[in-house]
Amino acid sequence: MTNEAIPNLTAFDDTALDKAFAALEAQARESAAGLDSEADVEAFRLEWLGRKQGRLNEVSGRWLKAAPPEAKKALGVRFNALKEVVEGLLDAALAGGPGDAALKAEAIDITLPGTRRLTGAEHPITRTMNEIVGVFAALGYSVGVGPEVETDYYNFESMNFPPGHPARDTQDTLVVAGQDRKPLRDRLLLRTHTSPVQMRTMEQQPPPVRIVIPGKVHRNDAADATHSPIFHQVEGLCVDANITFSDLKGTLDHAMKALFGSAVKTRFFPSFFPFTEPSADVQISCIFCGGKGCRKCKQSGWIELLGCGMVDPAVFAFAAEKQPAYDAKQISGFAFGMGVERIAMMKYGISEIGSFFAGDMRFLSQFV
């Protein structure tokens, strides 16, 4: 696409000038039409507009110098017009970008997988716990927490497990060494449930109370597919004037629908916990089969999910030692507790509780 050298100009009348400049413009337009790549465009620019060897430079150098004084103005006008045309062609070439052939040469394999900056996954227990806490936060529950190492008083006695109570046996407790010489109530142990935080909260704060308590608990349990010495609970407590058993039912029915979908139904069964009375176990309609019966719900259509009840007056009596406003004649309340692992296992289809605590990258990366 090299153009012939700029000819010398001999005649400077309008007709001659028009002809000469029209020829140059035609050349420029022709050159510009074939610009295919960035390199072509750059070559065009250098050819026409280059400071030293550019064709326009040559025109101005040779023609302008050779022109008689009376023709210089007419030549200048035409020169500027040509320059504008060339610059316009260059701009258009730059804006149009390289042509298809040039682009094709740059083709890549877009079917290769994308490069991923991998992000981490929140632990399914954290995720489930936050979800439960979120449901109750929307119902006006604040978050409460307490220590994992508790005294016998908070874990058992104040939760109405008196010394020697048979229900203490069912919660195989891990104890801190060297406690034998202390009074029973001061002995340190690993909390077997999050319930002691109920008492700690009531001691700090008069009613009304509305808290949800997520936390880690421990039991001296042999590990199997569904048991682990480490697990997590979310506990809840609501105390005020006029809190009733039907409020407990309504609250948990709402919470289960929020967690598992509005089609879920709840069913309440009498149960026994030392710190609540009346006490209940709550079942939800099977989230896998919708209640028709399947392997997951042992064909019953129902899945047992949490324990709850009205706060036992004996528990209020312990709280009243520090906060007299917990007078069981004036106020009432309910408490509930659920196992986070069990819920997470259901939600995510996990069959071994031990998976939560093994730190296996293959397991955890599924929760990104």
Place this chain on the structure above:
Amino acid sequence: MKILTKWLRAYLPGLADDDAQLAEDLTLRGIAVEGIYPLGEPNGSIDNGSVYEMDITTNRVDAMNHYGIAREAAAIYGLKLPELRYALPDARPAGKPFPVRIEAEDECGRFTARVLRDVTIGESRDWFAGAEVATYFALLEQKMILNAVDATNFAWLAMGQPTHAFDLDKIEGGIVVRRARKGERLKTLDGVERVLDADDLVVADHKKALGLAGVMGGWDTMITPETKNVLVEAAWFDPVAVRQTARRHGLHTDASHRFERGADFNAAPVASALVSAILLANGGWIEGELVDARIAAAEDRTARRKPVQLKLSEVWRILGATENEEGITAATVEAVLTALGCGLASSQRPTTGEVSWSVTLPSWRLDLEREIDLIEEVARVYGYNRFANTLPAFGEGVRALPWAEKEAAVRGTLLAAGFHEAIGSSFCSADEGALTAPQPAQVVPLGNPLSEEAGVLRPSLVPGMLAMIAGNLNRDVNDVRLFELGTVFGGTTDKGMADKVEERPALAFGAVGSLPEESALHASRAFEFHDVKGVVEQVLARFEMRAMYFDRFPAEAGIMPEWLHPYRAARAVADGVTVGWFGQLHPREAAARKIDTRRHGDAVLIGELYLDRLYKLPLRRPVAREISRYQPVRRDFSLVLDESVEWETIDRAIAELRIPELVEWRVREVFRDARLGKGEYALLLGATFQAQDRTLREEELQGFQTRVVEAVGKAGARLRV
């Protein structure tokens, strides 16, 4: 526990509902039927009903037998339950009553004894209506032994009352219920020779201990096929006394199970009659009347408790709304409690019209003591699912935990850096505890650990993190990026007793293998020290602090944690406070955990941050700065340094210049090549100059450059030419 519906129906002939419906109705009232197993009809004409597998909560021992469950069914369906009564032949007079003395009055509330003579020990049959021993045992697959044993088993299954039959001729004198003498010996029915403790409660004769009261009978007075004369015991023992005796001897029997949870004070004579009737059906006669020793104080605690006051308004206050508009009425309360065996005397206050009752409590329901217990019974039998679903009025505002936002910031940073969140064991071995504890003397041991490897409360998250890393590598998962947010424990001891356990939040992270990037086109690069340092910097950057720095100490100073490589690890300091340690795992510790560095090639990087200290700082609130409209200018400096000169020296020298227009400087590259002098390395420093108010002139830039070269020169660097 197994229950025969055939047996239940024998007590409640009016029960119309089928076994499946009965099971559901019982379950919804807290008497849980876990499984229903229909029994075939062996000859096609007899309906044998079903076996229920029951799961009954520990507070309801009264319902762990056929008659107890029949009582529940009667309450649910409003049926009349006939009282248990067993007619016995008239007794022949005895010369004098059989001697029974209760010495341990606090532990034994009632002891009944009946003497049967000339009995025949042999096979059990269906003796009479209400004692279908052979039929029921066959359906329950309960082994038949000898009539004396079968009779006590039958009484147990029928009414949950433990009884015992002695070979009367082996009893010397009479019965004494007393504490054992320390060192006294007794061979129990399981054939074990036991040495007794002064706290054990025994049934003894005038010479020797005969059995562990309420737990297990003795070998020497056992009924044998040769036994001619029998003494039938039915008694009431105190729950705590029985639990202690059973515990001490590691025994858990049907009898101890019941007594520990409270037996029916009034059941002893009835059970004694049932056992005697079954035995006498095979021949023999009764000598003398039933000897019935009772302790009034125990009776007052059980069968003769003071009535409980129950107000209808209190029932409503606790239970709330029902689906049925009529709700819980006075009639509902009366029907439920009467069916359960309570006696109700109602009264109505003339002024307010408020209905209340004085309620006497059944002897078999020691779990009923208070008004709330009665309210629970009303709710239970009425049916929990007949109550409405209501929501309490909204309370005050919701408060989050003060550190929730900070924890979320830390978690978010680690997740964004490609680390997965893990939850490790709360325990570690004493050795691991000593290795990783910030203060080894404060490690808290457990009294009853799950295993030696879990002997102490973790003082650090590092042992758990290492275990999880090793676990992944052992499973051939070679790229590991984990973090844990958890509690670590430290104890203070007072006179050798763990006095107080402090809990602190901590963060641990570990990485080995490739950086968190998955690419088809670029080779992956392994994690190294500065990658995790970057993560630590990013975590710290979430908090407001005046200064953060990293340092390390000479190995001999003994300050570096022993689990870290002494030359490839650092301490993180925020505002002068140590907030953590991180770096490469000490090769010795890697070897100890069978992390084969040759096989895995890459170093294990690990660290721990003390979040309790970090959480004292506020989270950094972003503040926007005006962005200069003027062109920034970058200048690169190629420096050569002695290996002994660390970046920090150069960095500080540049910082001390305090050139406001020097807005940013950093290391672009570090490299070592043969053309450098021995013990030297090269560093490419990139510096950016920019003014807020003007375009920098060339001579200004020249001036800055000269000052930078001069400063780094003084710090030990020369320009590479």
